Amino acid sequence: MKKRFSTFFLLVWSCTFSVQSQPGGAGLDSVGHAPTLESFRVKPFIIPAALATSGLLVQGKISRQLQQRVVMHHPDFRTHADDYLLFAPAALSLGLGAAGVKGKHPFGEQVLLAVISGLAQGGVTYILKGISKYPRPDGTTNDAFPSGHTSSAFASATLLHEEYGYRSVWYSVGGMG
Secondary structure (H helix, E strand, O other): OHHHHHHHHHHHHHHHHHOOOOOOOOOOOOOOOOOOHHHOOOHHHHHHHHHHHHHHHHOOHHHHHHHHHHHHHOOOOOOOOHHHHOOHHHHHHHHHHHOOOOOOOOHHHHHHHHHHHHHHHHHHHHHHHHHHOOOOOOOOOOOOOOOHHHHHHHHHHHHHHHHHOOOOHHHHHHHHO
């Protein structure tokens, strides 16, 4: 477990460091140089690291107890809405772009950003699932953590926020809601 946590921590740190927003955008400083260790700021890293760490620590007994209580109170509940709603913010973002609503990027670039974002999110999630090997509640496989649905939903909401959040905070709120 210690090795898995160390690997996870390094992955989160490297992802946070590589996408850290700088004045020049895209992780570059104002003159187009990549960030260095000296330019790394700890403050933007604290909340994501704390949330990732708490997610790892809550695995196991606590999450199984919670899942058992939910199943006990709602044994026949089934829905597939979450299989589709996670893409709603990205669909809204691309729909706005297709309808001609001005975002930060032209529509073609929005599509490209959505594809790149989806590939990056899926790749990181798949790697972390392989590292954590956390069992599903029904015991079928060992790929329950991190949640692919959750990472897809946040990637989708972030696309909407980054493209249209500057126009109104309600785009961002709606994407995260």
